[in-house]
Structure formats: C-alpha cells, structure tokens
Amino acid sequence: MIHIYCGDGKGKTTSAVGLAVRIAGYEKRILFMQFLKGGETGELKLLNACNDITVMRCDKEYGFFGSMSDTEKADIIECHNNNLQYVTEHMNEFDLIVMDEIFAAYNYDLADKMLVRKIVSNCKCELVLTGRNPEQWFIDRADYVSEIKKIKHPFDNGIDARKGIEY
Numbered sequence: 001m002i003h004i005y006c007g008d009g010k011g012k013t014t015s016a017v018g019l020a021v022r023i024a025g026y027e028k029r030i031l032f033m034q035f036l037k038g039g040e041t042g043e044l045k046l047l048n049a050c051n052d053i054t055v056m057r058c059d060k061e062y063g064f065f066g067s068m069s070d071t072e073k074a075d076i077i078e079c080h081n082n083n084l085q086y087v088t089e090h091m092n093e094f095d096l097i098v099m100d101e102i103f104a105a106y107n108y109d110l111a112d113k114m115l116v117r118k119i120v121s122n123c124k125c126e127l128v129l130t131g132r133n134p135e136q137w138f139i140d141r142a143d144y145v146s147e148i149k150k151i152k153h154p155f156d157n158g159i160d161a162r163k164g165i166e167y
Helices: 012-024 042-049 070-093 102-107 113-122 136-141
Strands: 002-006 030-034 053-056 096-100 126-131 144-147
Touching: 002 012, 002 136, 012 030, 012 042, 012 096, 012 126, 030 070, 042 053, 070 096, 070 113, 096 113, 102 113, 102 126, 113 126, 113 136
Parallel strands: 002 126, 002 144, 030 053, 030 096, 096 126
Antiparallel strands: none
16 A cells, blocks of 8 residues: 655654554565655664665765755766666565655656656555655555644744754
8 A cells, every 4th residue: 555644744754664663573574765865864773773674865965955056966866766766676575665755856856757656556565655745646546645734843943953853
C-alpha cells in the first residue's frame, strides 16, 4: 500500500522512521531514501544500526532550494536520479521503501518526475512518500494520506532547529 505523510507540520520524517523501525522489528527489508537531506540527522545513527535497513541519500548538504547554485542543483538532480534508478531496479527486494521529502524534490524539479511516477505505479511493497504539497496524482493513488498540520512552531518565534528534536 502507499502511505503519504504530508503537510506543513513537524513529524513527517519522524512518522516514516517510526514505521521503518516497526517493520524492521519483524526482520523485514527496508530502503530508507532521503531527498534534499545530506547533513547530520539523529535518525541516521539508528537507521544505519539496523541490519535490515538500507539508507540512501546524497553525501552533501545542499541547503535550501532557493540558495542552491545551478551547479548544486545539477549535482543534486544527478544524485536523486541515480538513487531513483536504484529503486526502479531493486524495488521488489524490499518490504518497505521510504522516499523521505520526495515531494520537495519532485515539486522543485530536482528529481525525474517520470521515474518517481514509475516507482509509485509499479512498487509491490509498502511505499511511504513524505513532504509538503503532493500533487493530486499521488493522493489519488495512495491508500493512506496523513496530513500533519502546523498549529504552532518555535521557528515562528525565531528559535532555530534543535539537534535531536528537529533534526
């Protein structure tokens, strides 16, 4: 089945990590792929420690889309598309595939849209897609859609992201 965790609230990645850890507890095979994330995050240590979880992401922190140079955009597109190609070739080897922040990469044209749609259309395992503003095409195909809505967030008061809480 296809799961979508979307919205402007905190907790989309955390929800995906929780599901990955749950299914790993049953010795299932997981591919946890992150888009637009290359820096340190707290979940990586735990995910990488699980034998049944494969983590794929770019090896560099590119920052926010608006601050990327054309060269950085080209680099991240290449990384994302290589990772997506891996998914198309190996998707049936996993029980769960998480594509964290795929909607941002998709919406900013930082990933091959046809490859993303091919994965969604052909994946036979549980598939989790996270991020803001999924196209209606994804919503129509999903079995679960959970919107995480921000009511209040410390960032609105000028408080920066905190290690272990927001990343």
